[in-house]
Amino acid sequence: MGVLMNSILGVLAVILATLYQSNVHFALYRGVRLFYGIGHTLEPLSAFPSYKCRRIEDERLQACEDMWLSEATRQLFLACSETRGRQQWSPNGGIFNASGRSLTDHIAVLDIDEPEGIEGAGGFRTRVLETPGYPGTHGDGTLNLVGMSGHDDGADGEVRLWLIDVKPSVDLATGRVLEDQTATGGNQTVEVFRTVGGREATALEHLESFWDPLIMTPNRVAAVGDDTNAFWITNDLGHSQSSWKRSLSPFFGQGSVAHCSGNSDRSQTCHAAIPSGLSWPNGLVHNRHDGLLYVPSSMVGTVDIYEPVRSGSLSTMKKVGTINVGYSIDNLMVNKDGDVWAAVFPSVTKLGKAFDDPYGVHHVPAAAMRIRKGPSGGYEVEKVLEDGFGEVLPMTTSVVHDATTGRLFFGSVISPFIAVCDKVLWKR
Numbered sequence: 001m002g003v004l005m006n007s008i009l010g011v012l013a014v015i016l017a018t019l020y021q022s023n024v025h026f027a028l029y030r031g032v033r034l035f036y037g038i039g040h041t042l043e044p045l046s047a048f049p050s051y052k053c054r055r056i057e058d059e060r061l062q063a064c065e066d067m068w069l070s071e072a073t074r075q076l077f078l079a080c081s082e083t084r085g086r087q088q089w090s091p092n093g094g095i096f097n098a099s100g101r102s103l104t105d106h107i108a109v110l111d112i113d114e115p116e117g118i119e120g121a122g123g124f125r126t127r128v129l130e131t132p133g134y135p136g137t138h139g140d141g142t143l144n145l146v147g148m149s150g151h152d153d154g155a156d157g158e159v160r161l162w163l164i165d166v167k168p169s170v171d172l173a174t175g176r177v178l179e180d181q182t183a184t185g186g187n188q189t190v191e192v193f194r195t196v197g198g199r200e201a202t203a204l205e206h207l208e209s210f211w212d213p214l215i216m217t218p219n220r221v222a223a224v225g226d227d228t229n230a231f232w233i234t235n236d237l238g239h240s241q242s243s244w245k246r247s248l249s250p251f252f253g254q255g256s257v258a259h260c261s262g263n264s265d266r267s268q269t270c271h272a273a274i275p276s277g278l279s280w281p282n283g284l285v286h287n288r289h290d291g292l293l294y295v296p297s298s299m300v301g302t303v304d305i306y307e308p309v310r311s312g313s314l315s316t317m318k319k320v321g322t323i324n325v326g327y328s329i330d331n332l333m334v335n336k337d338g339d340v341w342a343a344v345f346p347s348v349t350k351l352g353k354a355f356d357d358p359y360g361v362h363h364v365p366a367a368a369m370r371i372r373k374g375p376s377g378g379y380e381v382e383k384v385l386e387d388g389f390g391e392v393l394p395m396t397t398s399v400v401h402d403a404t405t406g407r408l409f410f411g412s413v414i415s416p417f418i419a420v421c422d423k424v425l426w427k428r
């Protein structure tokens with residue numbers, strides 16, 4: 001991410017000299033402000049005394065870019081990787097050293113009502129789910145995880161998961177992973193799995209693999225929740241194969257949302273639900289409470305809200321609003337009350353440090369914002385927690401709010417740990 005941002009800044013001058021369209025101007029203006037955190041005052045954790053935060057250091061919980069909370073099973077599912085592997089292989093961030101990629105990416109599960117450690121001061125009961133039978137990259141069985149989504153399927157505790165797998169491309173003649181991935185840019189799929197055995201599951205059964213030209217620069221997937229395994233997906237840098245066009249894509253609003261669904265003959269249909277116009281669309285989410293799709297744009301710090309409109313097999317989008325969050329946004333989540341939570345970057349310039357030296361003391365600011373409907377019907381945006389000096393939280397890319405306990409969970413694409421913040425109950 002940091003690498004990409006730097007290369008984007010490198011071409012700013014060129015764009016300024018050659019173009020002056022108003023939407024480009026807007027993205028540029030907003031992007032520069034968010035990048036340097038202009039207008040933000042960093043606040044330390046101590047400014048939020050109603051939360052008590054700690055790290056959970058467990059090698060199974062490294063580089064967990066995304067998470068999904070299953071309310072039915074009270075389990076948190078995390079898409080984890082290896083910190084060192086991410087430094088070599090992050091196709092979304094323009095990092096393409098396939099030989100250094102992690103070969104142990106996995107889904108970890110936390111039983112969030114089963115705290116461990118003295119007085120619950122450690123982590124939570126944790127396990128890793130196996131994926132027997134999943135072919136991975138040309139039969140090696142591996143996953144390369146970034147964004148994820150899930151759906152509670154019924155009373156017996158079964159859960160379906162949608163995982164973005166950013167595989168390296170292979171030489172189709174030999175089946176070997178191509179040495180130079182910069183030209184091909186990885187090979188992205190969305191993989192649908194189901195837990196085997198409900199709450200106590202130790203494995204995932206592979207249901208379906210989606211591979212389509214409209215899944216080009218996938219960032220986050222949002223499950224529709226029907227029985228066709230349908231989903232929406234953001235393409236954060238649009239549809240071009242060329243790396244420089246991808247770098248410029250946030251300025252020209254080339255980001256898109258695609259909709260895909262499975263057919264009964266095991267074929268699939270994908271179409272462009274929002275063909276373009278988005279500036280680095282990131283962790284979109286489908287809010288079952290209002291039926292709307294919330295799509296954040298990292299470059300301009302806004303969340304666009306869409307009503308899905310079905311006509312036959314097509315799902316198009318009717319834009320119903322835009323919320324100005326004022327921060328560069330990563331993944332959104334919906335809690336059980338229908339509130340939307342956003343992991344935001346108070347200072348984008350500092351993100352690169354976490355990639356360069358993830359084990360060091362990198363002091364990357366992180367914050368959690370809540371977006372919800374206020375009494376007047378408009379949206380209220382509130383910063384609920386900030387670790388402006390990176391004292392405890394990881395370089396955060398996702399935040400989950402457990403409305404039952406008030407706890408917040410913080411995941412990170414690169415940091416070798418996650419964090420949890422307990423809501424402090426004031427005793428009189």
Ligand SMILES: *[C@@H]1O[C@H](CO)[C@@H](O)[C@H](O)[C@H]1NC(C)=O
Pocket residue numbers: 088097099100101
């Ligand atoms: C790619 O990754 C391998 C394995 O980690 C490492 O030995 C090599 O130095 C890396 N190459 C580059 C160009 O960083």
Ligand SMILES: *[C@@H]1O[C@H](CO)[C@@H](O)[C@H](O)[C@H]1NC(C)=O
Pocket residue numbers: 168169170171172187189209211
């Ligand atoms: C990309 O992935 C698809 C689906 O797994 C596979 O059929 C195809 O051969 C892969 N292509 C390359 C170039 O790796």
